[in-house]
Amino acid sequence: MDDTPHATSEPGSRPVPPDVGEHDATSDDAAPYDATSDWGAPWPPPKPPHRRTYDxxxxxxxxxxxxxxxxxxxxxxxxxxxxxxxxxxxxxxxxxxxxxxxxxxxxxxxxxxxxxxxxxxxxxxxxxxxxxxxxxxxxxxxxxxxxxxxxxxxxxxxxxxVTRARERGDCAAVLAAQDQVGFGQRVADVRAAERGDATADACRRLDTARENLTRGLTGDTDALDSGFATLTEVLEESGHDATAGRTLDAFLGRLPVSDACRTAEVTDWLRERKPRHHVLRRTAATVRRVAPQALVSCADDLGGDSEWEHARERYRQLIDRYPDNALSGQARKGAHRATLAIELATVRERLGDAYGGQPAYCSKPARYSAAPAAREGATNRALIYGNDEYTDRLPKSWRADDATKAALVVCVDETEADDKGSAVRTCPYEAKNAVGGVKQVTFHKIAIPVKVYALRTGRLVADRTVEIGGASCPRWLRYEYYLTDFGPPSDMPVKETAADVRAAFEPLIRRG
The missing domain is CATH 1.10.150 (DNA polymerase; domain 1)
Incomplete structure (x- = not known):
């Protein structure tokens, strides 16, 4: 039995390394030595964790x-x-x-x-x-x-x-279509939305222009300026010819308006405007169609209100601008009628406010072309002013009661004391204070300065001194005297009669 001690291990205990001195490195019983192993890690060492992958x-x-x-x-x-x-x-x-x-x-x-x-x-x-x-x-x-x-x-x-509606000139359809663009459509295609917004904005400006043009039909030229300025701005942006043209056509289609003078004011403004865009040039055709009748009707209305100066101006506009128009003949007659009315008004104004003396006409004559012509050898009725002492004794048949019936205007000055007519006769009169008790008195015709104007032309046709004859050398001589007087004056006027006055003035009236 081998007495060599062996290391034992229990669960949870660390393994004890073998004694190198006692065991052969090649011993079959010894575990292989791993110099990199961790003595605190379990044996055999665990596998490394699985590395997660990504998609x-x-x-x-x-x-x-x-x-x-x-x-x-x-x-x-x-x-x-x-x-x-x-x-x-x-x-x-x-x-x-x-x-x-x-x-x-x-x-x-x-x-x-x-x-x-x-x-x-x-x-x-x-x-x-x-x-x-x-x-x-x-x-x-x-x-x-x-x-x-x-x-x-x-x-x-x-x-x-939006594009199709714009090409039709239908702004209402443009605005209705563009109103469908929401936030999502703007985010998805913002440039398309912006193009639609630009078209809708042009239509809104055209709506404003339409309102201004409608106001301009009343004769408000400032509104016309504003409306056409907007039309021009929109037309300068590409693609709006149809919408702007439709707005313009709606305006032109309302001409003429019921007031002929308002229509004439609008057509005058349109005629003087120089359009920069070809769409706006279609106003010229409307002006040629509407203006002649508007000018004639306006002039007739003005004449009916006795505004003859303005009436004649409107008639002459038609004659100058549209000489070949069918209404040009009517305009010429109207202009002539207006001229006569203006002349008559001028004559009446200068003949007024005479107050028994001479009116302004006598120093500033004017003509009335429709007055009767002064005829030689005929009794020409006249308007006679001044020196009522003598002119009131002229026959009523010589007088005209209105400028439309008179051929002449007779302006009679007052008789001055120093003005003496031709000597008629000299006669002796007793005078207590005169030398020899006799005073020689010379009787003279009554001298009156007179001017005669032909009313038809306003020309001066006579400027002379009329001499009124009469009786001279009366048996009894009446005169004013003072204590220092030496008898009657040396010169005295004749004693005229109505016949004498008539005879003196008749050559002026009859123009023989």
Whole structure:
């Protein structure tokens, strides 16, 4: 029996290494020595833990949803939050700017985060696993992509509706179609939404222009300025010819309005405007169609209100602008009628306020072309003013009671004491204080300055001194005297009769 001691081990005790000095290294009973073994570890040493693997495709698909799902598979919550926050920020910028680089930024973020998830999954991570999540990630990403695709398709359909409505010139349909664009469509295709918004905005501005043009039909030229300025701005933006043209046609279709003078004011404004766009040039045809009748009717209305100056101006506008128009003959007659009315009003104004003396006409004559012509050898009725002492004794048959019936205007000055007519006769009269007791008195015709105007032309046809004859050398001479007087005055007027007055003035009236 071998007395060599052997080490024993009990459960839970550490093994005792064999005595190298006592045992041969090649002994069959000795366990092989492992210099790298841990004396505190169980024997034989345990197998290393199994290293978990990752599914890069699942992680990449999860991140492709832009919802941070791939990062959540890896347990990277912070990265998931960053991905979602970055996507939200880029979408906000895209909605605000709607420029191509914004869309490329969103696409770049999508590719970057998807590739980053793939990269992290390939490295591996002992804390979690993404194996088995491919279907979940694919379903989420597919749902997102499908939603975006459907929204883009819907946005494209709305844009088509807006485009067709714009090409028809139907702004109401444009606004109705664009109202269907929601937040989802804007996110999915922001540029299409922005194009629709631009078209809708143009239609809203055209609605404002339509309101201004309607107000302009009342003669408000400021409103017309504003309305046509808006039309021009919209037409300078490509693609709005039909909508702007329809707005313009609606305005032009309301001409003429019931008030002819308002219509004339609008057509005057349109005629003077120089349109910069070919759509606006169609106003010229409307002006040619509407303006002539508006001008004539307006002039007739003004004449009815005795506003003859404005009436003549409207008649002359038609004659000057549309000489070949069928209404030009009517306009010429109207202009002539207005001219006569203006002349008559001027004559009446200058003949008024005479108050027994001479009116303003006598120093500032005017013509009335419709007055009767003064005829030679005939009694021409006249308007006679001034020196009522003598003119009141003229026959009533010589007088006209209105400027429309008079051929002449006779202006008679007052008789001055120093004015003496031709000497008629000299006779002696007793005078106590005169030398020899006799005073020689010479009798003179009554001299009166007179001007005669032909009312038809306003020309001065006579400027002379009328001499009224009469009886001279009466038996008894009446005169005013003072104590210092030396008898009657040396010169005295004759004693006229109504016949004498008539005889003096008759050559002026009969124009023989």
């Amino acid at each position: 890069p495709l699942a992680v990449a698909l999860g991140n492709a949803s832009l919802l941070g799902v791939g990062y959540l598979f890896l347990g990277r919550r912070l990265l998931a939050l960053v991905q979602v926050a970055g996507a939200v920020a880029l979408v906000a910028v895209l909605l605000g700017r709607a420029e191509p680089w914004c869309e490329f930024a969103v696409l770049g973020w999508w590719l970057l985060t998807t590739a980053h998830g793939w990269y992290l999954a390939r490295r591996g991570d002992p804390r979690t696993t993404a194996r088995g999540y491919r279907l979940v990630a694919a379903a989420l990403t597919l749902a997102v992509l499908l939603t975006v695709g459907l929204l883009r398709l819907d946005a494209a359909g709305i844009e088509d509706d």
